[in-house]
Amino acid sequence: MLTIEDLYVKVGGKEILKGINLHIDEGENYILFGPNGSGKTSLLMTLMGFDGYDVVQGRIIFKGEDITHMSPFERARLGIGMSFQRPPTIQGLKTRDMVRLCAGGKEVDVDQLAQEVNFTGLLERDINAGFSGGEIKRSELLQLMAQRPSLVLFDEPESGVDLENMSLIGRITRSILDGPLEPRNGVSMKELKSRHQISGLIITHTGYILDYINADRGTVLYEGVLCCVARPRDILEHISKYGYKECVRCLS
């Protein structure tokens, strides 16, 4: 699905990512750990293709295409979707219309989707205008549900979310990644699964999201370098016990 080869990225002239190599298979959920300022968000922004993240070396291959220099909308149309941590407010753009835009030309039942993320009451509000932490997350998920990307980039799905919202957000995140959680319309779970090969690259600090999703592998980004690949639970355990410094030394 996604291959990153020897990626070096500069932000504002400063080298932030220093030789990243990463491969994510179809349907694989990959967890990205790392202390603040290690370059996690920069990696996601680079994958989405935003201005100011200058790739000075290396390549990004998505579905066999070199997307290193593609614009964000071309990447989005190829199937990359991103959940923003601090999305901007767009005045006069109703959440309902935003969700419709996300669907591109596809048919979408906005009300049905909104019901699933408990967002019905906010559809007529301007997108992100005065949204709480939990509302931002749910709105981002709602947009991704309409967009239906094949690779989802989640920037800290649990940050700023209370416990009640966490279970809803966890459940929806899982359904975006793994497809519907129950068999329906006479289609077996096995069939549903095989159709739904969504990959995820997920940044987490707390690891709460691991209670909800099936994470296949995890890695630690430390000062712009990927340090190890291991089972996400193991990494989390090491970090919480010994901190990042020790974790990097131990696992690498």
Add this chain to the structure above:
Amino acid sequence: MSQLKKDERKRVDLGKYSFDNGEQPGIKDLRQLSEEDRRQLTMAGMDISETQRSGSYLHVNHSKVHCKATQKGVEVLDIKEALDKYDGLPEYYWQAVDKDKDEFTRAAAEKIHGGYFIRTSKGAKIKHPVQSCLFIKGDNVGQNVHNIIIVEEDSELQVITGCTTSSNVVSALHLGISEFYIKKGGSLTFTMVHNWGREVMVRPRTVCIVEEDGVFVNNYIMMMPVSSLQSYPAVFLNGRGATGRFHSILVAPEGSHIDSGNKIVLNAPDTRGEIIARTITTGGTIIAPALIEGNAVPAKGHLECKGLILSKGIIHAIPELKGTVSGVELSHEAAVGKIAQQEIEYLMARGLDEEQATSTIVRGFMNVDIMGLPPELKASIDKTIEETEKDMF
């Protein structure tokens, strides 16, 4: 600074325009107009079929050509007929606007070509809007109109007025005097669409007086090119509990000079005023003054003036608040800027290309929805936005 020269208002030379012999034959039905004219009228918000309207008034160059009311409770007349019928309308004619205000009011007072007179009956709720169009055809036409709207006690009225020129007009001057009177408990929603031409000069003079518990809502949409427009409609909230709101959307392409402001005077307790202006330049100049004056308490006023400079051009927002008694609550927010890159990227990450993203943000910024326009007017505004967008990006 030589840059400031661009800011200077274009002078109107009254002698250049013809104020005579522009009388047009009347028509029974708007469908008798040429296809081209019908198109211009539709773009300015006119419903040619008149099915969703309680009345229509069409003025071309120097005379009325069509005027009728179709609902009980509302009277629609040409101003000249109204002056004859009601002995010169002494309570209303030149009572809100000062005849000697400037050379344009004097010119309009000297020779009147027409204009609408709309009056509701006491307590009448007029379901569909009354529509009017002030239309200019031919070159160097000078048009003087005088409009009067009277909303009697406890009645409700919506008026949609479009001002436009036929597409081949090179140069014209429009002088429009408008005097609106909203009596106790009355409500007027006045929506004006201006679609002028590149060489048209426009000098409207508008004053509205609102009595106790009256409501005046003024929507103004001006997106097409104009040579020079200068207007500063004022509303005086003279009765307790009266409300006034101005909502303007102004777009200035290259060559347009728009000086369009609003004034609300809170003259009684429990009055509320709101001014919202959204301005966009794609190369032209917009001066957007706004003033809320509080002379009584309790009274509240808020004004919001936001401008976007898309590529080049000038936006000069002048928000003013004046309180003359202790206890008035007046506030404002003003901003002139550009589209935030972060907003564009957010939409691009959802699959919109840069042009679609920009257009989505600009439409949101204009926020036409907030005006609550009737659907077919909204549709014609959307069409105008689409056309102007071609020149925007």
